Amino acid sequence: MTEKASKVATKATGEPNEALGAATVPAAPKRAPSVASQPAAKHTSLAAPAAPVAVAKAKARGKEKEAANTGASIAVSISKAREGEKRKFEQTWDLIFALKNVDLKKPENRFSFDFQLPAGRGRKGKIAFIADSLLEDAKKHADYAIGRTDIERMAKDRKALKKMAKDYDFFVAEAPLMPLIGKSFGAVLGTRGKMPMPVPPKAKVDALVEAARNYIRVSLRNTPTIQVPIGSESMKDEDVQKNLEAVFNAIKERLPKGKNNIRAVFIKLTMGKPVKVEM
Numbered sequence: 001m002t003e004k005a006s007k008v009a010t011k012a013t014g015e016p017n018e019a020l021g022a023a024t025v026p027a028a029p030k031r032a033p034s035v036a037s038q039p040a041a042k043h044t045s046l047a048a049p050a051a052p053v054a055v056a057k058a059k060a061r062g063k064e065k066e067a068a069n070t071g072a073s074i075a076v077s078i079s080k081a082r083e084g085e086k087r088k089f090e091q092t093w094d095l096i097f098a099l100k101n102v103d104l105k106k107p108e109n110r111f112s113f114d115f116q117l118p119a120g121r122g123r124k125g126k127i128a129f130i131a132d133s134l135l136e137d138a139k140k141h142a143d144y145a146i147g148r149t150d151i152e153r154m155a156k157d158r159k160a161l162k163k164m165a166k167d168y169d170f171f172v173a174e175a176p177l178m179p180l181i182g183k184s185f186g187a188v189l190g191t192r193g194k195m196p197m198p199v200p201p202k203a204k205v206d207a208l209v210e211a212a213r214n215y216i217r218v219s220l221r222n223t224p225t226i227q228v229p230i231g232s233e234s235m236k237d238e239d240v241q242k243n244l245e246a247v248f249n250a251i252k253e254r255l256p257k258g259k260n261n262i263r264a265v266f267i268k269l270t271m272g273k274p275v276k277v278e279m
Contacts, residue, residue, distance in 0.1 A: 070278070070279060071241070071245075073277070073278040073279075074241050074244060074245070074277055074278075074279075075237060075238075075241060077267055077275045077276065077277040077278070078237050078240050078241060078244075078267060078275075079237065080275045081093075081267050081268055081269060081272055081273075081274075081275040082233075082237075082269070084269060084271070084272035084273060085271070085272075087270075087271055090123070090232055090233050090234055091232075091233040091269040091270035091271060091272070092229045092231070092232060092233070092269070092270050093122075093229065093230050093231040093232065093233065093235070093240055093243075093267065093268075093269060094227055094228070094229055094230070094267070094268050094269070094270065095227070095228050095229075095230045095244055095247055095248075095265070095266075095267055096225065096226070096227045096265070096266040096267070096268070096274060097225060097226040097227075097251060097262060097264075097265055098224070098225055098262075098263040098264045098265075098266070099220075099224035099225065099226070099255070099261050099262060099263060100224065100261060100262070100263040101257065101260070101261055102220075102224055102255065102256065102261050104220070104221070104222055104223070104224065108256075109220075109255075109256055110220055110221055110222075111218075111219070111220050111254050112193075112217065112218070112219040112220070112221075113217075113218055113250075113254070114197050114215050114216070114217055114218075115215065115216055115217075115218050115246075115247065115250055116211060116214050116215050117214045117215075117216060117230060117231065117243045117246070117247075118242055118243060118246050119231065119235070119239035119240070119242040119243050120213075120214045120231075120235075120239070121169075121213070121214055121216075121229070121231060121232060122231045122232030122233075122234055122235035122239070123232045123234075124213055125169040125170055125212070125213035125214060125215070126143045126144075126167065126168045126169050126170075127142045127143050127144070127168065127169070127170050127171075127172060127209050127212050127213060128142065128143065128144040128145075128146065128164065128168040128170075128171045128172070128196075129141075129142035129144070129145050129146070129171075129172045129173070129205070129209065130145075130146045130151070130171065130172070130173035130174070130177055130181060130196055131145060131146070131147065131148075131173070131174050131177075132147070132148045132174050132176065132177060132201070133174065133201050134174055134201065134203065134205055135147050135148075137205035137206070138205055138209075140205070140206075141205050141206045141209040141210075142172070142205070142209050143168065144164070144167075144168060148177060148180075151177070151180055151181065151184050151185070152180075152184060154184070154185075155183075155184035155185060158188065161185060161188040161189075162188055165188055165189055165192050165194050168194075169213075170194070170197070170212050170213070170215050170216075170217075171189065171194050171195070171196035171197070172196055172197050172199055172208065172209070172212055173196035173197070173198055173199070174198070174199060174200075174201050174203075175198040175199060175200055175201070176201065178196070178198050181195075181196060182195070193217045193219050194217065197212070197215070216228050216229055216230070216247075218247070218250065218251060220254075226251060228247060230243040230244055230247055230267075231243050233269060244267065244277070248265065248279060259279070262279070264276060265277040265279050
């Protein structure tokens with residue numbers, strides 16, 4: 001093959017064609033690969049993935065349905081708890097929690113907090129106010145006012161202290177007095193879950209007392225049970241339910257494993273039988 005022919009062949013085929021000898025043959029055109037020889041395309045579904053908004057709406061509908069079922073169950077339990085014998089006095093609604101798998105030897109699992117019932121107590125709660133600089137305002141707005149100079153004197157009369165603890169629903173005190181109150185009244189008020197809620201010396205007494213009338217004390221100490229008042233017998237069922245759900249959520253949030261730490265919930269009137277509430 002001449003040098004010229006070799007160059008022509010190389011240009012046509014991309015490489016020298018030594019087998020051609022002196023003659024040159026035009027390069028065959030490249031064939032397109034057959035359909036059968038092409039790799040099969042991956043199958044993809046034509047269905048578009050569910051949009052995040054649609055998924056969120058479906059979850060919301062599920063939660064609404066669950067809440068509706070729970071609400072209906074609570075309403076049935078309240079109605080059933082009313083069926084007991086009528087008494088000559090107005091009874092209190094009590095909500096009882098039986099807990100499980102809560103290690104109360106650990107301080108972080110125990111708690112005590114004040115909670116304002118969203119639908120109120122159903123009656124005007126009686127407030128005792130222990131005050132120093134706020135004493136005059138406390139006398140005007142609270143149901144019972146105790147001055148600093150009265151604390152040590154009252155501490156000597158244990159019978160009177162027990163009566164006071166029974167007669168008043170909620171106690172409030174100026175924060176600087178708390179050490180003295182703990183020393184003097186702690187043995188009686190503390191064991192009854194009625195140690196005062198501390199407030200600053202410049203608090204607005206009138207607004208504070210009105211809010212306190214609907215407060216309850218929620219405590220978890222040494223036994224895995226919680227019992228709190230959530231209203232009065234004269235309240236409408238829907239208001240009792242509103243308080244029940246609010247207290248349930250407040251307690252659930254403070255338990256280490258939330259709802260998983262609640263074995264059972266019961267509601268009852270003072271002299272009635274406990275009725276289980278499905279939450």
